[in-house]
Amino acid sequence: MASEPSETGQVSDSETGTGQVPDGGHTDTGGATAPTDRESRALAPDEAAIYVDGLSKTFGKGKEAVTAVEDVSFSVAPGEVVGLLGPNGAGKTTTIKSILGLVLPDEGEARVHGIDVHEHPRKAYEYVDAMLEGARNDYWRLTVRENLRYFAAIRGQNPDAVADRHDELLEQFDLAEQADTAVRDLSRGMKQKVSLASVLAGDVSVAFLDEPTLGLDVESSLKLRKELTRLAAERGITLVISSHDMEVIEDVCDRVVIMNEGRVIVDDTVEELLAGFETQGYRITARGVDDAVLADLRERFDLAAVDRTSDRTRFEVAADTATFYRLTDAMEAHDLDLASVETVQPDLAEAFVEMTGGDSGDSRGGDGDAATQMADDAEATAEGSRVSGPPASDGGERQ
Amino acid sequence: MTTAEGEGGGADAPSSSSFREPVRTGGYYHLLKAVVYRDLLIWVRYPVNAALGLFMGVFFFALMFYGGTLVAGQAFSDSIEGLIVGYFLWTLSLGAYSGIMNDIQSEASWGTLERHFMTPFGFGPVVFAKSIAIVFRTFLTSAAVLALMLVITGTSLELNLVTVLPVATLTIIAALGLGLVMGGLGVLYKRISNVANILQFAFIGLISAPVFDLPWARFLPLAQGSAMLQRAMRDGVRLWEFEPTAIAVLVGTAVLYLGIGYAIFGLTTRRARRLGVLGDY
Numbered sequence: 001m002a003s004e005p006s007e008t009g010q011v012s013d014s015e016t017g018t019g020q021v022p023d024g025g026h027t028d029t030g031g032a033t034a035p036t037d038r039e040s041r042a043l044a045p046d047e048a049a050i051y052v053d054g055l056s057k058t059f060g061k062g063k064e065a066v067t068a069v070e071d072v073s074f075s076v077a078p079g080e081v082v083g084l085l086g087p088n089g090a091g092k093t094t095t096i097k098s099i100l101g102l103v104l105p106d107e108g109e110a111r112v113h114g115i116d117v118h119e120h121p122r123k124a125y126e127y128v129d130a131m132l133e134g135a136r137n138d139y140w141r142l143t144v145r146e147n148l149r150y151f152a153a154i155r156g157q158n159p160d161a162v163a164d165r166h167d168e169l170l171e172q173f174d175l176a177e178q179a180d181t182a183v184r185d186l187s188r189g190m191k192q193k194v195s196l197a198s199v200l201a202g203d204v205s206v207a208f209l210d211e212p213t214l215g216l217d218v219e220s221s222l223k224l225r226k227e228l229t230r231l232a233a234e235r236g237i238t239l240v241i242s243s244h245d246m247e248v249i250e251d252v253c254d255r256v257v258i259m260n261e262g263r264v265i266v267d268d269t270v271e272e273l274l275a276g277f278e279t280q281g282y283r284i285t286a287r288g289v290d291d292a293v294l295a296d297l298r299e300r301f302d303l304a305a306v307d308r309t310s311d312r313t314r315f316e317v318a319a320d321t322a323t324f325y326r327l328t329d330a331m332e333a334h335d336l337d338l339a340s341v342e343t344v345q346p347d348l349a350e351a352f353v354e355m356t357g358g359d360s361g362d363s364r365g366g367d368g369d370a371a372t373q374m375a376d377d378a379e380a381t382a383e384g385s386r387v388s389g390p391p392a393s394d395g396g397e398r399q
Numbered sequence: 400m401t402t403a404e405g406e407g408g409g410a411d412a413p414s415s416s417s418f419r420e421p422v423r424t425g426g427y428y429h430l431l432k433a434v435v436y437r438d439l440l441i442w443v444r445y446p447v448n449a450a451l452g453l454f455m456g457v458f459f460f461a462l463m464f465y466g467g468t469l470v471a472g473q474a475f476s477d478s479i480e481g482l483i484v485g486y487f488l489w490t491l492s493l494g495a496y497s498g499i500m501n502d503i504q505s506e507a508s509w510g511t512l513e514r515h516f517m518t519p520f521g522f523g524p525v526v527f528a529k530s531i532a533i534v535f536r537t538f539l540t541s542a543a544v545l546a547l548m549l550v551i552t553g554t555s556l557e558l559n560l561v562t563v564l565p566v567a568t569l570t571i572i573a574a575l576g577l578g579l580v581m582g583g584l585g586v587l588y589k590r591i592s593n594v595a596n597i598l599q600f601a602f603i604g605l606i607s608a609p610v611f612d613l614p615w616a617r618f619l620p621l622a623q624g625s626a627m628l629q630r631a632m633r634d635g636v637r638l639w640e641f642e643p644t645a646i647a648v649l650v651g652t653a654v655l656y657l658g659i660g661y662a663i664f665g666l667t668t669r670r671a672r673r674l675g676v677l678g679d680y
Contacts, residue, residue, distance in 0.1 A: 136510030153433030
């Protein structure tokens with residue numbers, strides 16, 4: 001499982017546009033190149049909980065044709081939790097629906113536990129269910145328990161025989177007190193949890209969750225993340241989570257598949273993905289930096305995000321250890337008063353922006369105008385984290 | 400139902416062993432029970448809609464009855480039994496037709512349609528279970544309307560359930576078929592209410608079709624059943640007293656129109672999957 005979210009700040013190139021450039025190997029934003037390690041990560045069709053090979057889907061014909069998904073391939077091991085990321089219009093939903101047989105792909109195959117979903121849908125559906133519409137995934141006029149019983153029954157369960165498991169689910173999702181309340185009378189967060197519980201009520205080994213934390217407040221989101229993590233760990237359920245919430249993905253997922261313009265552009269573990277972006281960087285605040293000194297530092301070092309107030313100047317710099325020492329020597333030579341030094345590390349939001357170019361707006365389908373929303377969200381998150389990042393400490397990575 | 404049942408019976412068993420195999424504890428009985436129960440619950444949980452449906456059913460009949468008596472007097476009263484049976488069958492047919500059509504479209508708008516597609520039973524059996532649920536509920540509501548009609552008119556009818564139930568059920572199965580066609584078209588094109596509403600009035604013509612004067616008319620949906628139901632409820636004809644050909648036509652048209660409806664529903668949902676609009680609304 002992924003580690004706890006990083007508490008460190010973010011790197012930004014917002015001011016000068018010359019900020020730190022990740023040195024990882026996953027910066028192809030054009031979407032034309034398959035991930036370099038996909039083959040090594042691929043599982044055999046019958047080993048994988050989910051196996052997708054060469055999935056393609058084009059909507060419309062002629063000039064109106066929109067290629068939603070193009071040659072998408074990836075696999076997910078049993079019990080693995082995978083995040084599916086991409087800007088609006090990247091093809092995530094079409095991919096998920098194609099895997100589930102809700103959209104008929106033009107080419108390619110999708111298997112769940114080795115069973116071809118399009119050849120043998122009923123057999124495949126014994127193992128997989130999905131929460132595709134968030135809170136719009138169950139009956140609002142029915143009570144929570146009635147929903148669980150109904151969706152269990154249409155998935156081949158005797159609701160009475162699995163009542164104890166439903167009680168466990170209700171407890172697990174803090175819904176026990178609302179068990180006999182109509183879903184329509186619950187909060188948005190509660191509705192989301194009912195949707196998720198109703199997916200699990202039928203006993204599945206693979207679940208697709210589309211935006212499971214959408215609309216949740218921070219506390220509810222954190223709780224749900226914990227439950228998702230626990231589900232995967234304790235029940236061994238394979239989860240594919242599509243979300244705009246980078247913290248959810250970073251927190252819950254083992255691996256991330258990033259899509260852009262209908263293609264998989266990254267398929268990597270969260271840790272490796274972030275490691276690929278870990279350039280040593282520092283955020284330095286100093287006093288006594290006049291224009292001449294700043295010009296000299298700019299000339300000799302790769303400064304970014306320069307912010308000057310009355311007596312302080314803050315900037316970020318991409319630097320390895322040797323460069324950092326040269327910088328401190330230069331600052332000492334200019335007789336600058338060093339106020340603080342922080343290390344800065346990227347998080348998934350920033351990695352995502354880098355991967356997708358952050359400006360992946362295109363005219364694909366009806367999502368073209370909104371194609372950058374997710375990247376924008378990610379940028380906003382990154383920017384927000386940067387501004388409100390924790391203060392420098394005396395120890396560890398910060399001074 | 401077990402994990403080996405269904406369409407996937409020919410599929411290879413999952414070979415990845417490092418996951419917990421889901422355990423199935425239920426079967427078709429639990430599916431049907433759950434679908435019927437859910438249908439009744441949803442009906443009850445929209446109480447105004449349910450009450451208005453019943454009220455309007457009785458109100459329109461009362462309007463026809465008192466209006467007809469005022470205008471035509473005794474002549475109208477003499478044909479009241481036929482009117483009651485025809486109206487009863489119309490409410491039944493309309494309930495079945497609009498019930499399945501509205502149910503499919505509501506599921507799409509609620510975001511639950513796709514979940515019914517992703518079941519180990521398959522979409523077909525689930526839709527079939529829904530159809531049974533709707534027929535069951537429609538019988539309950541139409542029976543209530545019928546009882547009130549009889550009270551209002553002071554009329555009595557032959558209600559031999561062994562005859563009336565199977566004849567009425569087979570009759571409205573054809574309406575279900577038409578409802579499946581409209582439901583499928585609704586999944587594909589989303590807004591088809593204009594066509595769907597017009598068809599409701601066509602039911603009146605089908606129910607009153609002169610099958611004795613125009614023998615070919617008996618092959619239309621509802622027509623043969625309507626004629627048989629009139630004889631059963633007005634004249635007390637029992638099921639086994641009908642000509643075998645009449646029963647054969649009744650069964651044949653029921654199977655034919657349900658089959659056509661289901662086939663078109665299958666085609667439209669497949670087309671909707673190809674277009675990626677199955678769950679849209």
